[in-house]
Amino acid sequence: MEQVNSVNEILEKLKDIEYGWMDIEKNVYQNVDKGFKKKYVLQSPEEVLENKVGTCFDLVEVERTYFKNLGLKFNAYFMIYYESKRIYTHTFIVYEDKEKFFWLECSWPKEKGIHEYMSLYDLLTDVRSHFIKFHNIKFMDYDYLCVYKYKKPKFHIGLKEFYKHCENGENVLI
DSSP states (O other), X not given: OOOOSSHHHHHHHHTTOEEOEEETTOOEESOXXXXXXXXXXXXXXXXXXXXXXXXXXXXXXHHHHHHHHHTOEEEEEEEEEEXXXXXXXXXXXXXXXXXXXXXXXXXXXXXXXXXXXXXXXXXXXXXXXXXXXXXXXXXXXGGGEEEEEEOOOOTTOBXXXXXXXXHTSEEEOO
C-alpha cells in the first residue's frame, strides 16, 4: 500500500470505494442484503483497494493501516444497537491532534469527511445521533446501544466473528 502524508489523503484514497462486500470465495457484491450475514468476510486493506468495495468494517482497516504511518494517536470504534429483531452497527476511526478529537467518516455518504470535537464524549454522542438517523431508528433505548474500542482483527473472518472480536474490546460509556 502506498503511504499517505495526511488525513485528507486518506479521504482521497478512499473516495472511489463503493459500499459492498466480499465473501470467502472472493466474490464481490454491491447488494449488502442478499447473503451478507452468512457469507461476508472482512477484507484486507489491499483487497478493499483492489476490489473498490467495502463496508465500514473493511474501510476502518484500510484507515487503520494508513493511520499507523501518520503517527497520530487513533482508535477504531464499533457502535452496535441490539433492537429486538435487528442489529444495527457502524465502525469508525477517531484520532487526536492538538488536544482535539476527530471523527473520520468514509462510509456514510452524507457524513464523509473529517469532523472536529473538543472532547471524545462530544464526538461519540454526535456519531450516535448520526447513527440513529442513518439507520432510521424511530426510538432508541440507550440501554441496548454499546460502543467498543477495538484492536485490529484478523482478516477473512465472518460477520459473527467480527462482532465477537469488537465486543471483546473496551466498552466505552456515552
